[in-house]
Amino acid sequence: MNATLDTMKKRRSCRSFQPQLPPHELIAQVCEAGTYAPTGHGKQSPVIVAVTRRDVRDRLSLMNARIWNELTVQRGGTPHEGIDPFYGAPVVLLVLADRTVPTHMYDGCAVLTNMANAAEAVGLASCWIHRAKEEFESEEGKALLRELGIEGDYVGVDHLVLGYAAKQGAPAPQRKPDYVRWVE
Secondary structure (H helix, E strand, C coil): HHHHHHHHHHEEEEEECCCCCCCCHHHHHHHHHHHHCCHHHHHCCEEEECCCCCCHHHHHHHHHHHHHHHHHHHHHCCCCCCCCCCCCCCCEEEEEEECCCCCHHHHHHHHHHHHHHHHHHHHEEEECCCCCCHHHHHHHHHHHHHHHHCCCCCEEEEEEEEEEEEECCCCCCCCCCCCCCCCC
């Protein structure tokens, strides 16, 4: 089988990470893969913020957890006290996109997908984490971007957390039989 297709079939979301930071070179390779994602009209609307600084990573985690809990309560659920929505991953790849580009959300999702597959290819585990949109619509999120020197009219698309898996993931479930519908 083609190595790229094999990697895509093996990749699973990881929800338990070891604490050690992967080498900078591997993180850079994953980010570079994101820069080769297709974007509408070739506009390259996304930016990738590679966070390896523990204090910034932890701030993002706290913001994300607050939003997760607010959404959980709105839906009638019980808050997840003390949860790390990044599952202990030491790296957060935050994807933002220029809101003035009509395809910005699609572009950002393509970047995240490329990076998730690249992480698997270089031996890293990953998980796509939602709620970046809400994080960076908040005043706290906007202030954090300013502190990091990131200026522009950006929307938080989402996060990809990276690291080494703390335990082996389960194999992929069977694909549903009607996943592909041919019109010939």
